[in-house]
Amino acid sequence: MTPERHLPMTLLIRGGRVIDPAGSVDGVQDVLVENGKIARVGAKLAVPQGAAVIDAAGMWVCPGFIDMHVHLREPGHEYKETIASGTRAAAAGGFTAVCCMANTQPVNDNRAVTDYIRAKAESEGVVRVYPIGAVTRGLEGKELAELAELAEAGCVAFSDDGKCVMNAELYRRAMEYTLPFGAPVISHAEDHTLAHAGSMHEGVVSTELGLQGIPAAAEDVMVARDLLLAELTGAHVHIAHLSTAGAVRLVRDAKARGVRVTAEVTPHHLLLTEDAVRSWDANTKMAPPLRSTRDAEALLEALVDGTIDCVATDHAPHALSEKEGEFDHAANGVVGLETAVTVLIDRLVRPGRLSVATLVSRLSRDPARLLRLPGGSLGAGAPADLTLIDPDGAVTIDPARFKSKSRNTPFAGWAATGRPWKTIVAGKVVWECPPK
Amino acid sequence: MGWTRKDLLTIRELEAAEILTLVDTAASLQEIATREIKKVPALRGKTVVNLFYENSTRTRTSFEIAGKWLSADVINFSATGSSAAKGESFVDTARNIAAMSPDVVVVRHSSSGAPALLARELSCSIVNAGDGAHEHPTQALLDLLTIREKKGHFEGLSVAIVGDIAHSRVARSNIHGMKKLGMTVTVAGPPTLIPPYAQELGCKVSYRLEDAIRDVDVIMMLRLQQERMHAGLIPSLREYSRYWGLTLDRLAAHARPDVLIMHPGPVNRGVELSPEVADGPYSVILDQVSKGVAVRMAVLLLLAGGRSGEAQAQ
Numbered sequence: 001m002t003p004e005r006h007l008p009m010t011l012l013i014r015g016g017r018v019i020d021p022a023g024s025v026d027g028v029q030d031v032l033v034e035n036g037k038i039a040r041v042g043a044k045l046a047v048p049q050g051a052a053v054i055d056a057a058g059m060w061v062c063p064g065f066i067d068m069h070v071h072l073r074e075p076g077h078e079y080k081e082t083i084a085s086g087t088r089a090a091a092a093g094g095f096t097a098v099c100c101m102a103n104t105q106p107v108n109d110n111r112a113v114t115d116y117i118r119a120k121a122e123s124e125g126v127v128r129v130y131p132i133g134a135v136t137r138g139l140e141g142k143e144l145a146e147l148a149e150l151a152e153a154g155c156v157a158f159s160d161d162g163k164c165v166m167n168a169e170l171y172r173r174a175m176e177y178t179l180p181f182g183a184p185v186i187s188h189a190e191d192h193t194l195a196h197a198g199s200m201h202e203g204v205v206s207t208e209l210g211l212q213g214i215p216a217a218a219e220d221v222m223v224a225r226d227l228l229l230a231e232l233t234g235a236h237v238h239i240a241h242l243s244t245a246g247a248v249r250l251v252r253d254a255k256a257r258g259v260r261v262t263a264e265v266t267p268h269h270l271l272l273t274e275d276a277v278r279s280w281d282a283n284t285k286m287a288p289p290l291r292s293t294r295d296a297e298a299l300l301e302a303l304v305d306g307t308i309d310c311v312a313t314d315h316a317p318h319a320l321s322e323k324e325g326e327f328d329h330a331a332n333g334v335v336g337l338e339t340a341v342t343v344l345i346d347r348l349v350r351p352g353r354l355s356v357a358t359l360v361s362r363l364s365r366d367p368a369r370l371l372r373l374p375g376g377s378l379g380a381g382a383p384a385d386l387t388l389i390d391p392d393g394a395v396t397i398d399p400a401r402f403k404s405k406s407r408n409t410p411f412a413g414w415a416a417t418g419r420p421w422k423t424i425v426a427g428k429v430v431w432e433c434p435p436k
Numbered sequence: 437m438g439w440t441r442k443d444l445l446t447i448r449e450l451e452a453a454e455i456l457t458l459v460d461t462a463a464s465l466q467e468i469a470t471r472e473i474k475k476v477p478a479l480r481g482k483t484v485v486n487l488f489y490e491n492s493t494r495t496r497t498s499f500e501i502a503g504k505w506l507s508a509d510v511i512n513f514s515a516t517g518s519s520a521a522k523g524e525s526f527v528d529t530a531r532n533i534a535a536m537s538p539d540v541v542v543v544r545h546s547s548s549g550a551p552a553l554l555a556r557e558l559s560c561s562i563v564n565a566g567d568g569a570h571e572h573p574t575q576a577l578l579d580l581l582t583i584r585e586k587k588g589h590f591e592g593l594s595v596a597i598v599g600d601i602a603h604s605r606v607a608r609s610n611i612h613g614m615k616k617l618g619m620t621v622t623v624a625g626p627p628t629l630i631p632p633y634a635q636e637l638g639c640k641v642s643y644r645l646e647d648a649i650r651d652v653d654v655i656m657m658l659r660l661q662q663e664r665m666h667a668g669l670i671p672s673l674r675e676y677s678r679y680w681g682l683t684l685d686r687l688a689a690h691a692r693p694d695v696l697i698m699h700p701g702p703v704n705r706g707v708e709l710s711p712e713v714a715d716g717p718y719s720v721i722l723d724q725v726s727k728g729v730a731v732r733m734a735v736l737l738l739l740a741g742g743r744s745g746e747a748q749a750q
Contacts, residue, residue: 207631208448210548210569210605215632280549325526326547328568 010034010048011427016056016388020063021361022377031061033384036426041378054429056388059421060356063364063376064096064385067337069161069186069240069264069312072098072129075116076105081317081405083117086337087125089315089404091431093337094420096385097128097375098315101161102139109134109145114153126430127423128385130156130373135174135185141165144174151181156371159186161240162287164222166192168229175235182372184236184262189222189247190214190288199328201289205274211328214289220246227254230261238370239263241314243288245298252307262370264312265299267340268410271347272296276410282323282330283410286316300348304358310367311359313340317406338402339411341387342395345418363387384427393419393433439738443555443562446571447612455613459581461734462727468505469729479508482539482740488565489515489526489545494701494725495565495574499542502732508539508740526550527557534558539740543567561739569603575700576609578731580617582724583654586696590617596648597639598624599658599680599708602631602669606700607658611637624648625680628669645680649691656698657682657708673707683710687718696720 011033018029018041030045031038047053067090073081081089083100090098100117102108108117114131121129133150137143139160147158158178164187165171175185195218200206202213223239227250230237242248242263254261268286273293276284284290302308316333323330341363348354364387368376375385397414399407423431439457447455468474484503488496496512503510515529524532526545530553533541540561543551548568555562566572580590587593595614601607601623614621621639623630624647634641642648649655660676670676682697697709697718705711714721 202632204633204636207633208608208637210567210571210603210608212569213632280552321525324553326545326553327549328547 009427010051011054012045012047012051013054013056013061013386013388016059016061018061018378019356019360020378021357022063022365023379025378026357031378031386033427036384038378038380038382038384040380054422058392060389060391062360062387062389063378064423064425065094065341065363065387066097066367066373066375067095067313067315067340068099068310068367068371070098070100070315070337071103071317071333072100073317074104074120075113079405080319083120083129084124085403085405086315086317087121087127087129088431089335089337089402090127091423092403092420093339094341094387094389094423095127095337096387096423096425097130097373099130099132099156099371101132102134102159103162107134107139108132109137109139111146111149111153114150114155118154127425130154130371132157132159132161132186134158135160135165136170139163141167141170144170144177147174147178148181151178151183155183156373157183157186157238159188159240161186161188164188164190164192168225171226172229172233175229175233175237179233179235184238184370186238186240187222187226188240189219189226191218191221194218194221198289199285200277201274201291203274203292205277209277211277216244216246216291216295219244219288220250223247223250227251227259227261230254231257231259234260236260236262241266241269241288241312242299242302242308243269243291243295245295248298248302248307252302255307262309263307264310265303265308266312266314267336267343268334270296270299270303271343272410280327281410282325282327283334283408283412285327285330285332286314286334287332300353303362304354309370310362311340311344312367313337317404318408319406323408333408335402335404335406335409338404339397339409341389342397342416342419343411343414345389345391346416350417384424386424387420388422388424389418390421390433391418393417393421395419442739444573444735444739445551445555445562445564447573447576447609448571450616452616455577455580455616458577458731458734458738459584461738462577462581462730465733465737466727466730468733469726474505475507476505477507478737478741479503479506482508483537484508484510484540484542484736484740485533485538486510486512487515487533487541487543488513489543489550490566492544492566494728495544498728499565499732502729502736505729506733506736508736527553530554530557534560540736563735563739566605568605569608570605571609572605573609574728574731574735575606576613577735578724578727579610579656579698580613581727581731582698582720583696585723586720587653590619593619593653594622594651595619595654595656596622596624596652597656597658598645598648598682600629600660600664601625601634601658602629603661603664604658608637610656611639622648622652626670629664645682645686646690649686649695651692652695653692654696654698655682655691658700659702659704660708677707681706681708681710682713684712684716687713698724701725
């Protein structure tokens with residue numbers, strides 16, 4: 001990582017509201033950082049000789065946010081995003097670590113690609129990058145990728161994200177084979193035969209617009225299968241971008257039975273519904289699609305009660321030309337790194353629908369735990385990865401200002417209050433909000 | 437009521453009064469077809485581009501004749517034979533056409549929502565000539581004009597729309613228009629051809645032809661596309677025809693004697709309609725076609741000519 005700005009080895013973040021769910025801390029405290037690690041958290045700490053000081057009065061001081069589901073597009077699709085631009089987008093969105101999906105070109109299904117991603121991240125990235133390896137060679141769903149070597153090379157999970165491994169036998173074997181590695185298999189749970197050629201949620205809006213729908217059952221069927229396979233194999237299965245009330249119910253029941261399942265939800269599935277498609281804006285098109293109001297409500301309830309473990313953005317950059325044409329021909333996916341924190345604070349935390357502590361936990365402690373990543377806590381000795389937030393900062397979301405190379409957001413023009421303020425990785429400030 | 441919209445994209449977004457303005461204007465323009473010299477100067481100097489991304493003989497010809505009778509310059513742009521084949525995107529093509537300053541672009545596209553995208557990109561008027569399974573507003577307008585001419589009014593009439601509702605833009609536009617004008621609509625077909633939540637559009641749903649056509653004023657039969665069979669939505673054309681084909685026997689047994697039989701064309705004779713019904717006394721299928729020109733004249737006139745144009749045509 002090349003820090004954009006060097007600070008002395010000792011840093012004191014003073015007077016902010018420290019929110020550390022892992023340590024059950026929520027109050028005005030100081031955080032002392034030494035040599036890239038958290039040294040102490042406490043009230044009115046003395047300023048050590050030569051320390052830099054950040055006056056964080058009025059700000060939230062949180063463990064660094066981790067987005068476990070992004071597409072950095074490098075290698076192969078650098079016109080959409082690169083490791084350099086994607087990690088800068090992450091930093092600008094308050095994320096100190098991202099996990100990047102394997103659907104690059106070539107696919108991250110072998111050690112050479114994993115090594116390339118890690119080397120690029122080391123030399124050009126500004127936040128931590130954890131690669132996710134493919135489950136099957138070429139994402140073709142036919143043969144297992146070299147999973148052991150991928151794990152050894154540093155892949156923290158396995159996924160054919162963007163595609164669903166339709167062959168249940170092969171997926172079962174992938175779960176078994178990866179058992180020793182302590183890394184979950186991540187399911188993009190969508191039955192291709194049911195999703196068919198759909199381009200939005202199957203419901204009253206798809207009927208009205210005459211767009212081919214994707215029924216909620218396309219997800220529910222696959223979530224049910226994967227939960228049964230997790231039960232059969234004892235493997236840890238993580239369900240990516242949960243989008244339906246039915247899938248929430250299945251995950252909740254499975255957790256109650258002791259199945260090793262975790263799940264994530266995206267900001268867009270929490271905050272938007274099928275109604276947004278009436279605009280014909282291709283930035284409302286993604287897989288899985290925006291669902292009904294009832295689904296969005298079930299997702300929020302599940303995020304609050306812990307059925308859903310974390311928020312992930314499924315940051316999916318696409319060039320304008322892939323998003324400006326006919327809705328049914330447009331590419332799936334939206335960018336999310338630079339809007340997630342703002343829209344979640346403004347639309348969920350400020351109206352009291354989600355507590356600050358839960359939001360911070362779902363963005364830091366919980367993804368760190370389920371992937372066994374360093375970070376997610378402000379305990380002494382933890383990496384000094386911190387996300388500082390200005391809860392009263394007002395913004396209007398303007399894609400032209402994104403650090404990402406792509407602009408495909410459904411949140412353009414939203415006025416919101418609450419924004420990332422500074423992003424600190426290993427004790428170094430890698431991004432700060434430009435002064436007004 | 438006057439006309440203030442830049443575009444005609446859907447029936448759903450129109451007020452009942454706007455629909456009636458279009459239907460009334462079309463009714464008044466029908467007389468032009470009977471003149472010896474079928475030309476009025478209403479749109480002289482205006483340019484109408486027919487931008488067709490899907491094959492269509494009837495609709496394209498109908499717009500072309502309508503434009504010519506109004507003295508507009510009409511250019512046909514068949515996107516299958518030009519830039520689309522060279523990889524130019526839809527929006528790029530649209531911008532190129534816009535650069536030629538047309539007054540109206542009439543667009544037919546296989547993707548739902550394509551005309552709405554054009555309307556956002558282009559400052560000229562856009563007419564939706566059929567987009568995916570979304571809407572086909574001018575077809576609904578000509579159907580409405582046909583119904584009013586035969587029945588004298590709209591309020592209280594009942595209509596059965598039969599066949600592949602799920603993939604039909606004609607059905608959607610008609611459902612919206614008929615509901616707004618006080619008619620009751622039943623959609624009927626095998627469940628695989630009825631879209632989910634069809635009731636939410638404000639219509640009744642029937643899975644039996646005999647029930648659907650009982651006591652209705654109008655039966656609108658839709659064309660069954662062969663590819664529905666390959667997609668696993670129906671087992672065979674033979675079986676479809678057996679249960680959903682409208683025959684003289686079925687009509688005599690279940691329908692009212694003064695029922696109107698409509699079809700947006702082209703008819704699969706022997707599949708959804710038996711030849712005796714298609715050509716029989718109940719059928720108004722050719723009336724629909726001839727009213728198509730009047731409706732498209734009305735649309736072009738209201739969008740490109742405004743009220744003054746209307747006056748000139750009178």
